[in-house]
Amino acid sequence: MSDRAAPADGWLADACAGLLAGPGGTVRARAAAVLGARAADAGVQLRELVAAVMTATAGHWTSSRPAAGEPPGGVHARAATLLAAAQEALAAAVDGYNHRARAELDRHDSARAEFVTDLLTGRADPGDLAERAHRYGIRLSAAHTVLVARAPGLSLEATHRVDAALAARFGEGNTLTTLRGDDLVCISAGGLRGIAGELARLLLAETGTAGWQLAVGRTHRGLRGLATSLDEARSTLDHAAKLGFTAPVLNAADLLVFPVLLRDREAITDLVTTVLGPLTTARGGAQPYLDTLTAFFDSQGNHTATARQMHLSVRAVTYRLDRIRDLTGYHPGEPTQRFTLQAAVLGARLLSWPP
Known part of the structure; x- marks a missing residue:
């Protein structure tokens, strides 16, 4: 929205006075809705719009003094008519204001989500991207950390509250939060201390449950670094789901072994089938033994x-x-054999083995 206008005088005061002096019914309601939308465009606060309508109402009553000898019933009837007109005008003006504000918010959300998508995929023109990044306080050459949260049912309204709370806590331009698909994505300035804990606290407050999980990518510099940090955070959540990790906050730096394991899929498949393959011949299959090893x-x-x-x-x-020792030749209690078994078990979970 643009810079705020002075609500108590000028065009707003005149327009509110005109609403009460003009015709009522549908004509007044339409004019009031247009006024509310104009006020939203001008950056007038809703409470200021309400105050302007009420001030105009008081002024209208003061300027229409009772005639000599007017009975009390007539005064009361005029007062009731004026209050009804004020209520009609106020309701329509607030509706118009809220409708325009919601449309502006939707446009802002769409632009923000599109910017974050372009930023993290690198598909947009670099010059245009840099200009748009400047609006959000992001310097593409600086270091950033991307955090990704999966919180089922998180709404746009909740995301707005999270974004505002992070901006209030860490300062405008240091964080940018939006919904991207089913994920909440937060871009933060590199080295921002406490961002993961604060975001986790806000998610808990919004959802009321622990049914969410947050992953923190590593800090990287530049445009390509943003995409890398995002990929790390999302991959961390994917790996955690496969491995059954339930910790609410995960750091990509702590799970670097899993991308390494999957980098050579043929090698990890060979490790799993060689070390754990004999368990498939056991009564009941391999799964009970894999569960035992995991625990x-x-x-x-x-x-x-x-x-x-x-x-x-x-x-x-x-x-x-x-x-397990008899079938595979490896015993989990033997230090020299434990690592091989544990790597194979993790690989099996990543590969969803046995099928």
């Missing part, structure tokens, strides 16, 4: 904690681990 590694090799997590007895866990 065992998550529990830092503690048999009791593994049994508790799997709702099994310690004896049953020990039996399964021994059976």
Whole structure:
């Protein structure tokens, strides 16, 4: 919106006075709606528009003094007519204001989402992109971090509140938040401390649940770095979903091993089938043993904690681990063999193995 106009005098005061003096009904409602839209375009605050209508109402009543000998009933009737006209004008003016404000917000959301898409894909003309970036306080040559959150059901209104809260916390131009598809994407200035924790707090406040997950890409410089940071954050969420990681906040820097594992898909497939393939011959298939290994590694090799997590007895866990050793030749309790087994288990989850 443009710079705000003075609401108490000038065109707004005259227009509000004209609404009450002119014809009523549909004519007044249409004129009031146009006035409300004009006020929104001029940057007038809604409360100022309401105040202007009420001021005009008071002025209209003051200027229409009762005639000599007018009975009290006549005064009351004129007052009721004026209040009804003011209510009619005010309701239509607020509707017009809100309609124009929503249209402006939708246009702003569309432009912002389009800019973020162009920014993160690099499809737009660099000169045009730099000009648009300047409007949002983004310097394309600087370092930035991209955060991506998946929060089911997060609305545009909630995204607006998150964006405003981050701007208030870290300053205008240091963050830019929008919905991109089903993901909330936040671009932050590189090195901005506390951004992940603050965004997580806001997501929790908006959703009221822990049914969301946030990934933080690494900080990179330049236009290509923005796309890289976005890819890292989104890949981190994808890997977390496959691996069953439930931590609400994940850092791409902590999960760099998974892109490395998947970079050579043939090699990781060979590792999985070579090390874990024999488990498919066990009664019940490989899955129960993979689940046991996952729980065992998550529990830092503690048999009791593994049994508790799997709702099994310690004896049953020990039996399964021994059976894994017999079938594969690798024992998860042996330090020199643990890494190979754990890498193979992670690879199996990334590959959704066994099919």
